[in-house]
Amino acid sequence: MTQTETQPSPAQPAQPSSIRDVIESRRSIRRFVQEPMPEADLREILRLASLAPSAWNAQTWRFAVVQDQALKEQLRAAAYGQPQVTDAPAVIVVYSDMEDTLSTVEETAHPGMGDAGRTQQRQTFDGAFGSQDVAQRGQWGLAQANIAFGFLMLAARGLGYDGVPMLGFDPQKVRELLDLPEHVQFAGIYPIGRRAEDGYPHHRHSVDRITTWK
Ligand SMILES: Cc1cc2nc3c(=O)[nH]c(=O)nc-3n(C[C@H](O)[C@H](O)[C@H](O)COP(=O)(O)O)c2cc1C
Numbered sequence: 001m002t003q004t005e006t007q008p009s010p011a012q013p014a015q016p017s018s019i020r021d022v023i024e025s026r027r028s029i030r031r032f033v034q035e036p037m038p039e040a041d042l043r044e045i046l047r048l049a050s051l052a053p054s055a056w057n058a059q060t061w062r063f064a065v066v067q068d069q070a071l072k073e074q075l076r077a078a079a080y081g082q083p084q085v086t087d088a089p090a091v092i093v094v095y096s097d098m099e100d101t102l103s104t105v106e107e108t109a110h111p112g113m114g115d116a117g118r119t120q121q122r123q124t125f126d127g128a129f130g131s132q133d134v135a136q137r138g139q140w141g142l143a144q145a146n147i148a149f150g151f152l153m154l155a156a157r158g159l160g161y162d163g164v165p166m167l168g169f170d171p172q173k174v175r176e177l178l179d180l181p182e183h184v185q186f187a188g189i190y191p192i193g194r195r196a197e198d199g200y201p202h203h204r205h206s207v208d209r210i211t212t213w214k
Pocket of ligand 1: 026027028029030082164165166167168169188199200202203
């Protein structure tokens with residue numbers, strides 16, 4: 001192996017070893033090393049993201065992984081030409097599907113609760129959402145999916161990957177490109193790969209600016 005093959009890119013930070021390091025070292029990255037992402041790593045990131053909590057364990061989140069270059073180019077066009085969409089080896093689309101959640105809600109009851117648990121889960125969801133319209137309960141589903149999106153970003157960083165969360169796209173166009181039903185709501189899209197730039201240091205409100213203590 002040559003020297004360049006063994007040396008990590010200068011922009012690659014050390015693999016974080018604690019949740020604090022994961023959070024501190026995450027920043028939005030929009031330029032990526034041009035190499036495919038191993039499917040095992042993508043699967044592990046999605047598995048970790050799906051360990052996020054959700055109300056009544058509803059798990060409204062769904063993922064679409066886009067690696068096909070032609071589809072990434074169409075996604076980029078739907079994202080107003082933002083170049084990180086095609087620069088990344090993969091784009092993870094994080095969305096919520098509350099209608100799928102509702103029609104299969106028994107799956108989300110803990111198996112330890114048995115048939116009674118499944119019946120209870122059905123009654124809970126029918127009672128809470130049966131009288132709401134699709135858009136209203138879709139908003140509730142999206143709130144759950146946003147939690148998984150946060151987990152996904154941290155899971156990626158924990159495995160040495162980076163990306164940028166994005167909502168700058170036309171949701172209707174993305175639904176059409178991915179053949180998703182009208183009712184799904186997007187938490188965001190996440191171009192992901194190995195970082196090829198440092199990104200910007202964090203610029204945040206102080207804790208005192210955003211916190212009251214009672
Ligand atoms: C919900 C959401 C939507 C965002 N949409 C975009 C986007 O469309 N394009 C982009 O370049 N960055 C986007 N960002 C990235 C933000 O600009 C970035 O997270 C913020 O400036 C803080 O920087 P940091 O992520 O490096 O800490 C988005 C971030 C979030 C959380």
